[in-house]
Amino acid sequence: MSDGIIVFIQYLYKIIIVEETGLTADELLCIHLTGIVQGVGMRYYVKDLAGKMGLRGFVQNTPNGRVKCMVQGDRAKLELFVTALKNAPRGRVTDVTVESSAVAEVFSDFHIRF
Template sequence: MQKAVQLEVYGRVQGVGFRWMTKLVADKLGIKGTVANQADGSVKIIAIGESATLQQFIGAVKASPSPSGHVTKLIQTELADVSLCRKFSVVG
């Protein structure tokens, strides 16, 4: 079953290749959505995929897909609309 979540990721997540490494993980797992830097220094991710695969993706984000990054806080919000995206894109 397809699920959609919004992830707000805090820590050292900008200027370390975090968005591009997140895209690589998403593409490998078949996750759709977006990843974008935010003005407050965080990164916002919209992720859509099968429940088990989505959990794998969230685990990879928590561990920081970028070796230079470090996640200190992750806020996860369930989204109702799973038809938001057709692929995974870096935006912003």
């Protein structure tokens, strides 16, 4: 499938979801936290922070010892969210990687995936 067709399908998907749910796609970031981030309540901190900021998506532990966040919202809130993660009071975050991701799903809330 060509890149143009994929982009067009993603565009149509976003339009359909927005019309049916009233939610906007905003931006979607894939964030990985590295360091002492598992077994210290990091996912609960991330969920609470995202909820307070009105962001949507999920957080989960990964098999390689990191924490992954898929977070959706407007750019300004996302930038503040990333800054807060770098200074998280739980555990010890030594690295934060942030990648923009194609919006393939519009989240309605923020939750922990197990």
